[in-house]
Amino acid sequence: MYFRFHKEISAALIILFLLVIFFYFISKTLFVVFLIILTFTCYFFRDPERVVPLGDDILTSPADGLITNISEIKIGNKKYTKVSVFLSVFNVHIQRIPISGEITKVDYFEGKFINATLDKASEENERLKLTIKSKNNLIHVTQIAGLIARRIICDVKPKDKINQGDRYGIIKFGSRVDIEFPENFDLLVSVGQQCIGGETIIAQENKNSKSKNKRNYKKI
Known part of the structure; x- marks a missing residue:
């Protein structure tokens, strides 16, 4: 240990x-x-190992924390589900990649520092949004600064190849992470649920369902 x-x-x-x-x-x-x-x-700043379930058909939580909001949104003409994970100062603050693929965009937005539990924080607060092209889908993950958190660190850039469960950033001190995925994924979590970054399965692609018992796992 x-x-x-x-x-x-x-x-x-x-x-x-x-x-x-x-x-x-x-x-x-x-x-x-x-x-x-x-x-x-x-x-x-602790950075514990996690046992990551692997699969192109699942999305693992990008962060530790409490799910405070689940909503349907539109990105372009497509319907997406947005899951918001709030990180208190007592949660592990390392962010992890939810699915293997390639980073296609990294967008930084200046903004306010309102309470990260509010839904409008995803549009008004300082934030950094990753677009990940997986085998079959485009997934978006956004680090959002909060009332206390004032610095977002992101260690990946466009064209980087990334693996599920990889560490990619941190937000100081207390914050929120949103993950957005298309409607061909079945939601597997609910508001009020605690997530473990890299381990909790947020959603599973409904046209490619596999038994959980047959998955490979990797300690990262």
């Missing part, structure tokens, strides 16, 4: 560690305060 953290922790970890050592000799109160901050920072 080992502990893994997102690379974005590096600078903060060094600074906080030095402050903890410094205040150990200066002030016990500040030592405890910065030790708590250091502990929470490590907890926030």
Whole structure:
């Protein structure tokens, strides 16, 4: 067993560690305060392994968190289902690729920082949207900044080949991730359900149904 953290922790970890050592000799109160901050920072940036179910016919959750909204939308002339996953400061904040394929577009939108649980946040907040071309479909995944979250990190770019369950980004601190998929997928989750990024199956393509027991799984 080992502990893994997102690379974005590096600078903060060094600074906080030095402050903890410094205040150990200066002030016990500040030592405890910065030790708590250091502990929470490590907890926030944790990056646990996940056992990812693999398949061109399924979409796995792009993030840990609570499903706060499910709605039907239109993208062009096509009907899509949008599932919104809200990440509190206590959730793992690493985002993962929901289906294997190729990144065709990365669109960044400047915006506000209203409460990410509100549906209008997907149109008004700062956000970054990926378009993924899988074997049979176009899937959209959007990282959305929130009331506290003020920085979106995305590590992929157009033409990148990506695999289901791959880590691709992080949002600091508390946020939301939307996944949008066409109507040929059957929804397998509901509002109020907790999701595990890379493990929870959000939807399954209805014309290519397979038994869950026959799936391959990969620890990532």
